[in-house]
Amino acid sequence: MQVLYFAWVRERIGVPREEVQTQAATVAELVEELKTREERYAAAFADISALRVALDQDLSEFTDSLEGVREVAFFPPMTGG
């Protein structure tokens, strides 16, 4: 699946998007998997409560299933307007 990063999450991880092959069933499992990969992921995902996630461009929960999902995006709370 495509994994996208925005704002400081993007800056910490160093890329705006990447293709990720995973067996993770939920967002939370995907996060744990990414954190074990490299230090930059561990740094970006250190405090999950400071992050938001969107599944196929809909705001979602970290407990949500990844079944059928093609695009996962991680970002800090929005500050538009």
Next chain:
Amino acid sequence: MQVLYFAWVRERIGVPREEVQTQAATVAELVEELKTREERYAAAFADISALRVALDQDLSEFTDSLEGVREVAFFPPMTGG
């Protein structure tokens, strides 16, 4: 003193303003005095609850004193905006 009329009060009385010589102590007394003058005043002041009064361009009460007042204005509730 100058007495001014606006909107349908003006239309019923037939003039936008007039000089009135009166000994009335309050707005309510002035209204009673005007009502005895002519039918058009009686018609305009028939229902006091449908009217508002301003003394020297400040919204006021019918019980307020006329002492020192130079300009009295009668009109229906405002409908600006």
Next chain:
Amino acid sequence: MIRVQQDPFDPGAELNAFSAAVAGAGAVVSFSGLVRDVAGGLRAMEIEHYPGMTEKALAEIRDQAVARWALAEALVIHRHGRLEPGEVIMMVATAARHRADAFAAAEFLMDYLKSRAPFWKKEETGDGSDWVAARDADEDALKRW
């Protein structure tokens, strides 16, 4: 800033000038009131006002809003005379650091202006002409402030 005038004005140009003058503030709210059509077909609206008291009442309302919400600026423009359907009757604009203040102050200005500034509207339709009645909802709206 308070303006009471017979001539039309351009709300967009006023909004831009207002925003440029309050560049430090992050939030600008505007309200514009337009002559809308009514049952029977509106031909025109005639707005009567009380010269002198109008400017005084609007300035007082504006000053109250500026003091209460620490606004950077507040603008009120209100027309009088004869207007056609679709024309802009009036506008208010408020500028503040945060949007909640700008919104609250604009609503406050409108609520007071509706029921406390000496303007009266008369609608001319195919059936004749009639003074617009004050709405209870407008008087009630004042109670929240």
Next chain:
Amino acid sequence: MIRVQQDPFDPGAELNAFSAAVAGAGAVVSFSGLVRDVAGGLRAMEIEHYPGMTEKALAEIRDQAVARWALAEALVIHRHGRLEPGEVIMMVATAARHRADAFAAAEFLMDYLKSRAPFWKKEETGDGSDWVAARDADEDALKRW
């Protein structure tokens, strides 16, 4: 109407075009958000967004507002990219028969747009650059709707 764009836009011209298109409605409310100065002196603001999701989120928020307050129309324009102090970041406009609906819908749009549309602001000052933190007050504002 939803527009997400990098180019500047003219809020006054947008307000006039919006008002002309909803001539039947009597009440038009607009909000514009400007880049304001911050402590340390703001050089520029960079707005990042999530193409695709942004338009989707804004359209959903707009549709909710139109349904809930029976608006004649609602407009949202939001810029992204690099902006200088004083530039207009975004605007919303709402049109309704009565002002209470137009005001409520505009505040609702702003509250949701602030915390639910995927935009992120970064401020560049003399001391470096930093992402703007979300305000608790903005998240709390959603609870009233």
